[in-house]
Amino acid sequence: MVDLRPYVALFRGQARSLTSYRASFALELSTNVFATVMDVATVLVLFRVSRTLGGFTLHEALLVVGLSSCAFAAADLAVGNIERIKFYVRTGLLDAVLVRPLGALPQLLLMDLPLRKASRCAFGTGVLVVAAATAGIEWTPGRVALVVAAPLAGMVFFSAIFVVSAAVAFWWVETGEIGNAFTYGGRDFTSYPITVYSGWFRRLFAYGMGFAFVAYYPALALLGRADPLGLPVWVGYASPSVAVVAAVAATAVWRVGIRHYRSTGS
Amino acid sequence: MKEGIGVDSVNATGARRVHQNVVVPFRTFTAITGSGFRRYSTYRQATIAGAFTNTVFGFLRCYVLLAVAGAAAHGLAGGYDRAQLATFVWVGQGLLAVVLLWGWTDLADRIRTGDVASDLLRPVNPVLSYLATDLGRAGHAVLTRLVPPVVTGLLFFDMYLPKRWVTGPLFLVSTSLAVLACFGCRYLVNASAYWLQDVRGPMIAWALGSGVLAGLYFPLRFLPDWVAVALWIGTPFPSLLQTPLDVVVERDPPATQAGLVALQAVWVVLLLAACRWVQRRAERKLVIQGG
Numbered sequence: 001m002v003d004l005r006p007y008v009a010l011f012r013g014q015a016r017s018l019t020s021y022r023a024s025f026a027l028e029l030s031t032n033v034f035a036t037v038m039d040v041a042t043v044l045v046l047f048r049v050s051r052t053l054g055g056f057t058l059h060e061a062l063l064v065v066g067l068s069s070c071a072f073a074a075a076d077l078a079v080g081n082i083e084r085i086k087f088y089v090r091t092g093l094l095d096a097v098l099v100r101p102l103g104a105l106p107q108l109l110l111m112d113l114p115l116r117k118a119s120r121c122a123f124g125t126g127v128l129v130v131a132a133a134t135a136g137i138e139w140t141p142g143r144v145a146l147v148v149a150a151p152l153a154g155m156v157f158f159s160a161i162f163v164v165s166a167a168v169a170f171w172w173v174e175t176g177e178i179g180n181a182f183t184y185g186g187r188d189f190t191s192y193p194i195t196v197y198s199g200w201f202r203r204l205f206a207y208g209m210g211f212a213f214v215a216y217y218p219a220l221a222l223l224g225r226a227d228p229l230g231l232p233v234w235v236g237y238a239s240p241s242v243a244v245v246a247a248v249a250a251t252a253v254w255r256v257g258i259r260h261y262r263s264t265g266s
Numbered sequence: 267m268k269e270g271i272g273v274d275s276v277n278a279t280g281a282r283r284v285h286q287n288v289v290v291p292f293r294t295f296t297a298i299t300g301s302g303f304r305r306y307s308t309y310r311q312a313t314i315a316g317a318f319t320n321t322v323f324g325f326l327r328c329y330v331l332l333a334v335a336g337a338a339a340h341g342l343a344g345g346y347d348r349a350q351l352a353t354f355v356w357v358g359q360g361l362l363a364v365v366l367l368w369g370w371t372d373l374a375d376r377i378r379t380g381d382v383a384s385d386l387l388r389p390v391n392p393v394l395s396y397l398a399t400d401l402g403r404a405g406h407a408v409l410t411r412l413v414p415p416v417v418t419g420l421l422f423f424d425m426y427l428p429k430r431w432v433t434g435p436l437f438l439v440s441t442s443l444a445v446l447a448c449f450g451c452r453y454l455v456n457a458s459a460y461w462l463q464d465v466r467g468p469m470i471a472w473a474l475g476s477g478v479l480a481g482l483y484f485p486l487r488f489l490p491d492w493v494a495v496a497l498w499i500g501t502p503f504p505s506l507l508q509t510p511l512d513v514v515v516e517r518d519p520p521a522t523q524a525g526l527v528a529l530q531a532v533w534v535v536l537l538l539a540a541c542r543w544v545q546r547r548a549e550r551k552l553v554i555q556g557g
Contacts, residue, residue: 027467034474042483046330049344049488050337053330178315181322188326196333201325 006102010110018115028116036069036120039191040127054195059135060223061193066128067215068190071154073124077117079109079159082166083183089173095263104258105163125151137222146237150218153240154190157214160243160250161186167250170257182209190214195228210246213239294390295398302402307410316363317414324359324415328352328423331484344487349426350515354485356419358511360412361441364404365448365506367476372396373456374465386549393541397449404445426515433516436523440510443530448506450537451476457541460548481508487517498529502537505530 018025043065047058056064088094088108097107132147165179186209189197194206194216206212213235220227221236306313331351335343346354373396376382385392419425428434455472459465477483480503486494498504509526512518518526 028470031467031470031474038474038478038483042478045484045488046334050334052337054333172311177312177319181319185319185322185326188323192330192333197325197329201329 007106007110010107011113014110014113015115025116029119032116033119033123036073036123036127039069039187040065043191054193055228056193056195059131060219060225062127062131063135063219063222064193064215065191066124066131067150067154067218068187070121070124070128070151071214072158072187072190073117073120074151074155075158075162077114077121078155079162080117080183081112081114082108082162083179084112085166085169086173089169089261092263094261098258098261105254132222135223138224142237143222146218146221146240149240150215150222153243154214156243157210157246158183158186160246161209163250164253167253167257170261186211186214190216193219210242213242291390295394298390298395298398299402299405302399303406304402305399306403306406313410317411320359320363320411321415321418324356324419325422327359327483328355328419331355332423344485345517346485346487346515347426349424350517351485352419352423353426353515354511356415356423356425357412357514358482358507359415359419361444361507361510362482363411364407364441365444366400366403366407366452367448367480367482367506368473370452371456371465371469373453374459374469377456377459378463378465382552386552391542391545393453393538393545396453397446397538400449401445428514428516430516430520432520433513433523436520436527437510437514440513440527440530443527443534444506444510446534447502447530447537450534450541451502451506453541454537454544457544457548460544460552476503476506479503480506481511485511498526502533505533 040062043061044058046053047061051057053061082105085094085108088097094104094108097104097111100107128147128151137143161182162179165182168179186205189205189211194202194212197205206216217227217231217236217239219236221233221239224233226233227235328351331343331354332348335341335346335348335351341347343351373382376385382392385395388395428437451472455468456465458468462468479486479497479501486497486504486508489497494504498508509530512526513523516523
């Protein structure tokens with residue numbers, strides 16, 4: 001059994017340091033929520049111009065947005081700060097982390113936990129609840145399980161994307177914004193029904209990288225709609241399992257990356 | 267530095283020496299612009315990474331807006347047809363880096379560390395010297411960050427090509443004004459560090475507000491008319507991105523376009539004046555970190 005006490009201590013230290021500047025923390029909590037508000041507002045603006053988007057009505061599309069933003073905000077809260085790995089590598093802080101008798105990834109996550117992003121997570125969950133309540137879903141035990149499992153699986157999936165994007169820094173420190181194309185780009189991709197996209201771009205993002213299984217297929221299963229692209233209904237219920245594959249892959253990439261790491265020298 | 271710049275006793279706060287001839291400050295300005303260009307041309311990996319990411323987002327935004335136009339009445343969304351929306355998105359993904367909407371914290375960092383003291387000792391107004399560097403950066407971005415997304419857009423989508431000859435020069439003017447206006451906004455956000463030290467709050471507000479209000483996420487014409495007009499007149503944001511994009515896709519008749527560009531010019535004057543004023547106020551109260 002792994003001893004979790006050091007991690008709990010790291011987390012509590014981080015939480016204490018954040019909440020010691022209460023006004024600043026409250027301000028950051030309240031401004032951060034706007035990032036997710038903007039995403040949802042953008043979808044509402046687009047529906048002002050057209051009645052449907054990719055063959056989906058506003059209420060159906062809101063379910064997709066709710067699943068996506070809830071999953072992304074939770075992943076961003078839990079592991080989003082791994083983006084700072086470039087900074088850790090460049091300053092040599094990673095060396096200090098590696099010599100401690102604790103896992104490198106959990107340490108890095110807990111050292112800099114962005115608790116200010118909790119408000120986004122709450123808002124994303126709120127959108128999902130409202131969307132699920134207004135989309136006219138006929139609730140069955142399977143769908144109730146799915147509406148809980150899908151955002152959790154989505155969170156694991158996005159976390160895996162965050163970790164893989166960050167692990168690239170082990171080979172190429174100046175990755176710049178490339179990771180954003182798949183983390184924030186993935187969030188944007190999953191915010192809309194994938195019928196909006198087409199050609200090789202859709203095949204690559206939706207099936208090649210698996211983003212279709214975060215929000216689109218679970219939403220179809222919840223709504224009881226047939227997939228215009230031809231996949232059977234059970235895909236929606238099976239889509240949370242894609243998160244397991246992603247998590248295994250991300251763990252493998254991270255391990256290889258850590259082994260490849262040769263410090264910054266001097 | 268043949269002219270002896272740098273050994274002068276003039277500094278930013280002191281009385282300004284009246285130059286007998288305008289060539290010297292002009293040469294200083296172009297020299298700083300050149301060095302800004304060279305500085306950014308050394309960040310090769312970051313440039314490639316940035317162009318790649320802008321291109322991926324170009325695909326995402328383009329498909330979404332085309333779907334909106336496909337389902338809208340008469341195939342027109344906010345008065346744009348599909349080809350115009352494609353051009354709007356792809357040129358926008360390039361201009362985003364040219365005006366540099368996000369990610370500029372040079373001044374705020376230097377204020378926080380106290381390095382800004384050495385900027386103030388130079389015989390050049392800090393606003394002007396940062397502006398000169400920024401123009402060099404923007405020139406570099408036109409070559410390296412505007413071209414790749416536009417070429418990608420041309421390869422994969424039916425893009426609208428301007429039909430009026432006047433659009434070319436007007437787009438050039440509008441883009442230059444957008445660079446100046448965006449510099450003014452960024453300078454003001456950064457300069458809040460003179461008072462706040464930690465600019466994370468203003469920076470987050472700027473990052474969130476500028477993207478949506480400048481027309482990056484969706485054309486502002488998608489909003490109700492009165493909101494769009496209020497944004498254009500009441501805030502500088504549409505002048506940063508939306509106006510040059512509307513010019514290049516020829517959304518409006520030439521006279522309206524000229525009016526929008528003139529509005530940009532008004533905002534540039536106001537913003538740069540505000541930068542100068544803020545800088546002067548800051549210098550009067552500034553206590554450099556550590557004494």
